[in-house]
Amino acid sequence: MASIGTVQNAVDSCIILRGRNRHRPMIPTLAYRPRKSFDAGGLTNCHTAGFSRNLSEDNTGRLSLCCGSVGWRSRIKFVQATGKGSEEAESGDEQDDALQATIEKSKKVLAMQKDLLKQIAERKKLVSSIKSSIIDPESDELPYEERSGSFSSIGIATAEGDKISEDLDNERFSTSGIHSDSAVHDVNENTASASSEYSFANMTEPGKDLRHNDKPQLKATISESVQSQEVPSVPLRSAVTPSPEPFSNKDSYKWLKKATETSTKVDSDELKDANVGTTILSDAPSSLKYDKSKDAEESNLEDMKVKVQDPTGEDVKPPPLAGPNVMNIILVAAECAPWSKTGGLGDVAGALPKALARRGHRVMVVAPRYGNYAEPQYSGVRKTYKVDGQDMEVTYFQTYIDGVDFVFMDSPVFRHRENDIYGGNRMDILKRMVLFCKAAVEVPWHVPCGGVCYGDGNLVFIANDWHTALLPVYLKAYYRDNGLMKYTRSILVIHNIAHQGRGPVDDFSYVDLPPHYLDLFRLYDPVGGEHFNIFAAGLKTADRVLTVSRGYSWELKTSEGGWGLHGIINENEWKFHGIVNGIDTNDWNPELDIYLQSDGYVNYSLDTLQKGKPQCKEALQKELGLPVRADVPLIGFIGRLDHQKGVDLIAEAVPWMMSQDVQLVMLGTGRPDLEQMLRQFEGQYNDRVRGWVGFSVKTAHRITAGVDILLMPSRFEPCGLNQLYAMCYGTIPVVHAVGGLRDTVQPFNPFEETGLGWTFARAETNELINALGNCLLTYRQYKKSWEGLQRRGMTQDLSWDNAAQNYEEELIAAKYQW
Numbered sequence: 001m002a003s004i005g006t007v008q009n010a011v012d013s014c015i016i017l018r019g020r021n022r023h024r025p026m027i028p029t030l031a032y033r034p035r036k037s038f039d040a041g042g043l044t045n046c047h048t049a050g051f052s053r054n055l056s057e058d059n060t061g062r063l064s065l066c067c068g069s070v071g072w073r074s075r076i077k078f079v080q081a082t083g084k085g086s087e088e089a090e091s092g093d094e095q096d097d098a099l100q101a102t103i104e105k106s107k108k109v110l111a112m113q114k115d116l117l118k119q120i121a122e123r124k125k126l127v128s129s130i131k132s133s134i135i136d137p138e139s140d141e142l143p144y145e146e147r148s149g150s151f152s153s154i155g156i157a158t159a160e161g162d163k164i165s166e167d168l169d170n171e172r173f174s175t176s177g178i179h180s181d182s183a184v185h186d187v188n189e190n191t192a193s194a195s196s197e198y199s200f201a202n203m204t205e206p207g208k209d210l211r212h213n214d215k216p217q218l219k220a221t222i223s224e225s226v227q228s229q230e231v232p233s234v235p236l237r238s239a240v241t242p243s244p245e246p247f248s249n250k251d252s253y254k255w256l257k258k259a260t261e262t263s264t265k266v267d268s269d270e271l272k273d274a275n276v277g278t279t280i281l282s283d284a285p286s287s288l289k290y291d292k293s294k295d296a297e298e299s300n301l302e303d304m305k306v307k308v309q310d311p312t313g314e315d316v317k318p319p320p321l322a323g324p325n326v327m328n329i330i331l332v333a334a335e336c337a338p339w340s341k342t343g344g345l346g347d348v349a350g351a352l353p354k355a356l357a358r359r360g361h362r363v364m365v366v367a368p369r370y371g372n373y374a375e376p377q378y379s380g381v382r383k384t385y386k387v388d389g390q391d392m393e394v395t396y397f398q399t400y401i402d403g404v405d406f407v408f409m410d411s412p413v414f415r416h417r418e419n420d421i422y423g424g425n426r427m428d429i430l431k432r433m434v435l436f437c438k439a440a441v442e443v444p445w446h447v448p449c450g451g452v453c454y455g456d457g458n459l460v461f462i463a464n465d466w467h468t469a470l471l472p473v474y475l476k477a478y479y480r481d482n483g484l485m486k487y488t489r490s491i492l493v494i495h496n497i498a499h500q501g502r503g504p505v506d507d508f509s510y511v512d513l514p515p516h517y518l519d520l521f522r523l524y525d526p527v528g529g530e531h532f533n534i535f536a537a538g539l540k541t542a543d544r545v546l547t548v549s550r551g552y553s554w555e556l557k558t559s560e561g562g563w564g565l566h567g568i569i570n571e572n573e574w575k576f577h578g579i580v581n582g583i584d585t586n587d588w589n590p591e592l593d594i595y596l597q598s599d600g601y602v603n604y605s606l607d608t609l610q611k612g613k614p615q616c617k618e619a620l621q622k623e624l625g626l627p628v629r630a631d632v633p634l635i636g637f638i639g640r641l642d643h644q645k646g647v648d649l650i651a652e653a654v655p656w657m658m659s660q661d662v663q664l665v666m667l668g669t670g671r672p673d674l675e676q677m678l679r680q681f682e683g684q685y686n687d688r689v690r691g692w693v694g695f696s697v698k699t700a701h702r703i704t705a706g707v708d709i710l711l712m713p714s715r716f717e718p719c720g721l722n723q724l725y726a727m728c729y730g731t732i733p734v735v736h737a738v739g740g741l742r743d744t745v746q747p748f749n750p751f752e753e754t755g756l757g758w759t760f761a762r763a764e765t766n767e768l769i770n771a772l773g774n775c776l777l778t779y780r781q782y783k784k785s786w787e788g789l790q791r792r793g794m795t796q797d798l799s800w801d802n803a804a805q806n807y808e809e810e811l812i813a814a815k816y817q818w
């Protein structure tokens, strides 16, 4: 549908003009003006986020994403080409009308397109279920679902798969569809000089596989880009064939290849002639052949065939959900599940990137390599960085899973730290993080993923917590201040402000920065006095700052919640927002949970909740050696044993709990005194309490499934993931209404039968007891209400997909911010 790209540009341009006529005198000013000034002028809602939101409410979600889609250069060009400042402002109203009509028209087209995508999604589900129902059990082929994953993974795989097949066919890569159109447009419009360097056709000869890519050529491309500082707008992985070589782990590559092959057929056939069902099935392996004698199914297919007809009558390839705003994203974190995890940060680093990739972005995660991980393979890249005057070598390992490039940085300072990620003395940790951040900021230049480095085109880093807060600072000091990586942006996410990377001011000498950077780090507060604060420097330097819930974003601005950084956060409020975390709905899903497939545990869904969950409860009681009783309320706690999590409040409530005929299981590690306390409770109330001191992902999953109630009396909780996991498993949370807990657990209202759990206003033992008392009463006496709570919890959409869309808005805002 070649017209979409054009219409989209018109829409975009039109929106810009309208925005300008109403709010700003000149577009170039819009593009270059710092975000802060907009906000100070009260115009935040008119631009970036404002446009997006307004349009979204207008049922033009896709349109809203397109608003910022055309590079700022083309915006400027548009203005230059279509009018000269004030003249155009005079005829603005007339143009408004004409352009408004164009918007309306394009909205319709986009709505049709959206509808089409929905139909295709339904179609894929149907085909998938038919195939799985007729799969040959003898075949060693993977089941269809296993190969293609969820619909979203089909989407991702398909984009890659198309290119694999094209490459194998020795055909010249030709972009098609909306995404490609806009990508090409971006190249032409925005990167005239760089376009030849970044278009696939020029990077490889026709038919030449990128896995044999000529390294000098690539190097030249990169260095030219550094010199020219042009923005290559085409996301490279989406424009090139991924090389299988990084996947020398045969299984994952085999899986990916199977997925891409299968889904390639699905997608291309669907979109070529809408003759979906027949084509897919005739191309499918014989084990997947559809039995045409099944009349009902056939008529279904016929139905669907009609439905997926392209409303515009043109060939359409679904665009990425991100539209033309597809970016190169590198999330950098000190931990990443499942390889390394001490808490929620690991979960986020493992899951958010996949959701961003599902939206069509090219996404990489960079994390230290603490152990000998199975999947990532040595990339052959070695680099040396100076830390505290010493040369330190790093090498990189990588793998590609679920659309994401996972890059692990290996160095003796990280090795064998998997059980002690943040261990060692202050200087050890500081040096590790200096090395990590210095090297991570250069990963897009040095580590080819799928054969091609990310480079700095449309690049944004997402740093997380103080451990990687040096990254935005290095990006600025080493590169942007020197005219390099000018268009690269950084976002810093606050998962927990309590840890800031504090030290004496002298620590500045270790971070290897120009002297004038000291002011960014220097902080005075009544508790720490004058000190060196890494989080402070990151917050000031990052282009955007996010935190993991709205409630916490509010708390961070207060002296109680900001832990000394509230002043800086308030000063930077214009670039600061809260986005509630999602959860990985593959890992944390009672229907799929791999830890519920043995030892008496079972997978269950909403439909089988009343049978499956009691079975898991029984299995948990057996596994822990507690009396097996279906009627006794089983209460759980999972988390770090520290002041934040309010474990001491539970401890104070234990005597009362023991008078209530309940069972209690607590899993955690942390402060030795609290670990000791867990052991002590188990000894004291051996028939009712289990205190599991240790870190066990399997046990965490089983507790989440087996208990009836989950306690989270956290003193502060930026988001909290356990309450989200609990709700997905039909487990009712009892939480202190703070931060993300308040955002995500609406209190139960017995009169209206609404809400998701019990909350209490102050982190005090009597409040916890009161809330838990009401919860127990409902559990025992109001079964219907209890089931309602479970049902509402389980039917929420807590996936990362919503959050990823919000992240995307921030990435785009950062991209256009100076």
Ligand SMILES: Nc1ncnc2c1ncn2[C@@H]1O[C@H](COP(=O)(O)OP(=O)(O)O[C@H]2O[C@H](CO)[C@@H](O)[C@H](O)[C@H]2O)[C@@H](O)[C@H]1O
Pocket (backbone or CB within 6 Å): 342, 343, 344, 345, 347, 348, 495, 496, 548, 581, 638, 639, 640, 667, 668, 669, 694, 695, 696, 697, 700, 717, 718, 719, 720, 721, 722, 740
């Ligand atoms: N002993 C143990 N064994 C096995 N698994 C264990 C465990 N102890 C904890 N976990 C797991 O670690 C994760 C903890 O997640 P949280 O969001 O509660 O924690 P955390 O405070 O670390 O994270 C910070 O970052 C996250 C992510 O942004 C925010 O949600 C949160 O509020 C903020 O404090 C969960 O997956 C939990 O199951």
